Amino acid sequence: MTQPVARTWGRxxxxxxxxxxxxxxxxxxxxxxxxxxxxxxxxxxxxPRRDDPAGGRNSFAWRDYRYVLTAARQQLGGPIVLxxxxxxxxxxxxxxxxxxxxxxxxIFYLPRTHRTSTPWRASGPCCDVAGxxxxxxxxxxx
Numbered sequence: 001m002t003q004p005v006a007r008t009w010g011r012x013x014x015x016x017x018x019x020x021x022x023x024x025x026x027x028x029x030x031x032x033x034x035x036x037x038x039x040x041x042x043x044x045x046x047x048p049r050r051d052d053p054a055g056g057r058n059s060f061a062w063r064d065y066r067y068v069l070t071a072a073r074q075q076l077g078g079p080i081v082l083x084x085x086x087x088x089x090x091x092x093x094x095x096x097x098x099x100x101x102x103x104x105x106x107i108f109y110l111p112r113t114h115r116t117s118t119p120w121r122a123s124g125p126c127c128d129v130a131g132x133x134x135x136x137x138x139x140x141x142x
Contacts, residue, residue: 027051031060031068035076045072062092069098069105079104086112 032046047068051058073080084090086109099105 027058029059031065033068033072033080033082035072037076037078043076045075047071060089062089062095062098065089065095066098073104079106082107083110084108085110 027050029049029051030046031049032044035043035045045068047064049060049064069080069082082105084107089095090107091109099107
């Protein structure tokens, strides 16, 4: 069995595409960090993780995120500021202790929102509600 190979490539102005080769193993999770430094090109640092066999864990644990962050720290060579959502694994006690014990890591959590208080509206044929157009009106004929 071959190891999963992961590489990114994208033209300037286009999002990079992550390609992972895992052969017959379909269960692969990827954790990624979009890294930006002033005056330098942005980077995408990521680590793939194979899902465990039947009955095992099929997603990243906080220890896996810790591994990704320490690898990013070694690659970037500077402090890391994370902006995370409120995923349960991101808010785990072990992850908070790890962040508190390392001065090079600062974590900001996005505010919690209720699904009805989001500033955007879904659009499409299944979201057509009377009084809320799903697409802009066509331009007038000239």
